[in-house]
Amino acid sequence: MKKSRIVLVFVLFVLIFSTVPQEVTAQTPPTCGYDSNVESILAEVTQEDVVQWIRNFSGEDFVPIGVSQKKILTRFSTQLFNLNVNALAYPYLGEQLRSFGFEEGTYLTDHAYTPNYVPTGTENMIDLHNVGEDYVSSDRNTKVVGNPDQTTTWKNKVVTIPGHGPNADEIVLMTAHMDSTSPQRNTNAPGAEDNASGVAALMEAARLFRFYKFDRTIKIIFFTGEEQGLWGSEAYVEDHPAEMDNIIGVVNLDMFGYDNDQDMCIELHVGTMPDSNQVGTCFTEVNTNYNLGLAYDYVTNGAIGASDHASFWDAGVGAIEVLENFQAHDESFGCNGTQDRNPHYHQITDTIDKMYMPATLATVKAGVGSVASLALPMGKCFATDPQITATPQTESIIVNWAEIEGADVYNVYRSTTSCAGSFTQVAQVSTNSYKDVDIDLENDYFYKVQAAETGAVCYSQMSNCAVARVEVPIFFDIFIPLVIAGE
Ligand SMILES: [Zn+2]
Structure with a gap:
């Protein structure tokens, strides 16, 4: 008797609440359903292009910089900005982006910051900002903090693609650190996976998004100073407080494409904020809708903070980190409890030959597709091309x-x-x-x-x-x- 009454009440409850419209929130949650524009964009992301970007940024091939041809042998941040002729990744990046039609000073800007800390003490690392070397203690639980040294300037490179629709004031961020490190970081730090892979994804986005109109604004940001402890992204967040309120989500791509067991499994570090979950969900929907073939560990509790997405988490902005299968997670996740970490991480041997290109390409596409979807594509800029x-x-x-x-x-x-x-x-x-x-x-x-x-x-x-x-x-x-x- 009691039981059936409870069932009846439950049925009534379900009936009533299933007909009540869902509460309308101010900001529409992003949905990343199938979109033919995204499909066309992803069709243009080729393995050949992705491989070439990684080779160019990791010192495999000569690249045109100014009037000369140089190899980028290191991207360690101190070398990027001290005129080291073997570390000209920053001017190369700028030249490539300008050649895509991003006008300097308007759609292509430098975010300058003062990086060098005069140490004043140490602080506990709540977010596992533990990827640096100079500035991180040997126990990796504390980092050196201090006052900025005003004698040095480092830069993040920012590409802005203004939105064309009613939500142009909302911003989708696609980020990756361009700097690298190794035990010989001043002369030899190829960083093919960490993080020329992420840079390749951003270059493909910049190359292809310029042919499309999006409702929302897209910002593509190449951070530096990541290996010292997320300095570039921390400075960016600190210097743009008003922008933080308008960010729909951040897709941060750092270190993917190593896949020794070739199971196409990556990690999505999403964390516990609802806004981050929307970005993470979008990424998984894109993977499904465009048949990209990735498996993934979807990490909420215990997500790592050791990349630039953590700077946005600190500001309450939804963000995810896209990473190789770096850790062993619960067996019920996509990577079946396995760990498939790149042993060449932060070594002079982090070169493209260690990477598995099908996984690299699929992850680039998922990142590009997620950002395109979150930005709400409106169509191609022009229906026809000039003849x-x-x-x-x-x-x-x-x-x-x-x-x-x-x-x-x-x-x-x-x-x-x-x-x-x-x-x-x-x-x-x-x-x-x-x-x-x-x-x-x-x-x-x-x-x-x-x-x-x-x-x-x-x-x-x-x-x-x-x-x-x-x-x-x-x-x-x-x-x-x-x-x-x-x-
Ligand atoms: Zn990295």
């Missing part, structure tokens, strides 16, 4: 194309070597043609054109390549001797 022709005139070349709907300006690029050569921007025009008078006769000129919005980061894909050359006019051969003869 151009180049026509030689007497002493000039005319480049023509059909107008692209929604374009404010067109950027004209030229190469003097080939369609596959290096192009430099020669003009920005608001009409649908360009007259190139800066030419030598009998030379081939190659052109490409890109449509753009002004006051935004929004580009079409590059047009086809068109080539033209102006021949020496035949009458010159006759006319010039005649003039000379007449004199």
Whole structure:
């Protein structure tokens, strides 16, 4: 009797509450359902690109920096900013981002901070900020604290992609530390997994997001000083208190792609804040919706704080850390209780050959897809891309194309070597043609054109390549001797 009454009450309770609408919160929780824009973005993230970014940032290949070709042999923060010619990762990063069309001073900015501490004592490390060496005690439970040394400036690199929608004041952050360390950190710290992997993910996001419109604003931040104890991210949080209230979530990517047992299993360090759980949930939904094939330990209690996401946790901002299978967790999680830690972590042997590319690529895609989804994609910037022709005139070349709907300006690029050569921007025009008078006769000129919005980061894909050359006019051969003869 009593039992059935309880059941009846329970049924009524369920009936009533299932029809009551859910409480509407001020900030809509992000849902990362399937979106065709995200699918198109992820289709452009290729293993070839990811491998090349990691090779470039970890000193495998020469990279163009200014007028020279250099290898980036270390990214230890002191070397990044002391003009070490083997540590030019910061200027290389800036040049690459500018080549994507991120205008310096507007959409590409430096966040400068003073890093060097004059020690005044030690403090307990509540967040396991224990990745540094100089500034962390041997017991790894305390770190050295002190006053900033005003004689040095370090920088974080910030890419801003303003939102196009009604929620443009809300911000999604994608972060990774670009610095590295090793026992020979001033000369040789490749840091391929830690953390050229995260840098590669951010470069792919920067490369691809510029072709799309998002409702929310996206910030892509390359932190430095992480290995000393999250200095770059701590300074960023401290210097942007108002921004913290507008951040929807932070996807921090630090150290992934090592997967010795090839089980495609990673760790998501989510922690216990509801806002972080929304970001973590989004990541798992993206993994499912785009068939990325990752397994994962979803770590809430006991999540580690030893990366830049912890600086945001300290400010109450939802954030997750995406990591290799660094620790053994409960067997019921995705990695089945296993630990698959990179033994080359913080060594001179942290090179790309130790990594497993299918896991690296899938994790990059999941990170890029999560940020794109959280930012609420609205579509491509332009429905079509320019199609151009180049026509030689007497002493000039005319480049023509059909107008692209929604374009404010067109950027004209030229190469003097080939369609596959290096192009430099020669003009920005608001009409649908360009007259190139800066030419030598009998030379081939190659052109490409890109449509753009002004006051935004929004580009079409590059047009086809068109080539033209102006021949020496035949009458010159006759006319010039005649003039000379007449004199
Ligand atoms: Zn790291």
